[in-house]
Amino acid sequence: MALNSLVLFSLLVLVLLVLVGARPSWPRETPAQRFQRQHVDFGKGPFGCTYCNQMMRRRNILGKAINTFVHEPLAAVQAICLEPDIPCKYRRNSCHKSRCGLQGSATTMALKSLVLFSLLGLVLLVLEGAWPSQLRETQAQRFQRQHVDSRRGPFGRTYCDQMMSSRNISTKQFNTFVHEPLAAVQAVCHQLNFPCKDGSMCRKSTSQMSITECDWNGATSHYNTINRMRRIVVACAGNPLEPIHYDGSVP
Structure with missing residues (x-):
């Protein structure tokens, strides 16, 4: 096997180890x-x-x-x-x-x-610190992992248990998934100004979107799955602007 192929294979193995959990959590x-x-x-x-x-x-x-x-x-x-x-x-x-x-x-x-x-x-x-920056999860990528699921609902009662586990966020007590194309969610960054809960400036979608709210129920040790139609509120950053924080929803 050529030396270059061995080097590339070794790098690929190291990258896979990082991606599957060899890196410390954040x-x-x-x-x-x-x-x-x-x-x-x-x-x-x-x-x-x-x-x-x-x-x-x-x-x-x-x-x-x-x-x-x-x-x-x-x-x-x-x-x-x-x-x-x-x-x-x-x-x-x-x-x-x-x-x-x-x-x-x-x-x-x-x-x-x-x-x-x-x-x-x-x-x-x-x-x-030695890995290229693109291998690390950016704020926008974390937002997409935690909040964007482009499949159309409504979904059954096991949806939240499955999604919170598959997206590696099962430690969160509450989370919301938005069921719209990624481009539509990103477009909210250019829509209505709206105050964030912490007093900073967020953006609110001009129209209602399909969302699922996952609320942990300690009595049953499962997430409650709540399907809704709401206007979403997000914080955006970057150039171009991208959602980095889900602040909530309004009617």
Whole structure:
């Protein structure tokens, strides 16, 4: 195989690794922040049968086969790092065990693993800076991923569960999809001025558009799917102007 072909193939593999999740999420998490998201929940139990389905989805860790949440104040969990060392499951790590029982399951923290994850995160950040800018998601691209679905509705009750998962936004409590061609959504940036919720200037569509609102229902651990016809309100930026933020909708 020619050298150039090998180089191109290697670059393609690296790009695919980045696209499928080798890059850190945005905003980027430290190993400690990731631990808190995956394992710390201050709510006092015991909890019902839907707790795990709801929390694993909301904390964006549905891919894990098993996970433990600790129901104690963060300071109490952090204090475990000051307790005496005990062996971890993996011999190269040094762990610490809580002196008393915590609500949830027995908790240990691998300090060396945290250091290794920190180093890995730094390497990934360096690698991310080396990629061409077009490989990163712009604000306009993020808006399209989170809010534009050009298929025509109305849609059934499972639509929101499927879309929020496929668009990788299942941690959001509420989201709106606009069912119009992308060009029609982008054209709103040249339509009516309208105040944003934060007081800045947005744009409002001149006509109603087909939208679906996805509203998380904690009682059922599913999203409610609401089909509507509304004028959309968006914030725009760039040259040419493109939507970068969905601010809401009006009749």
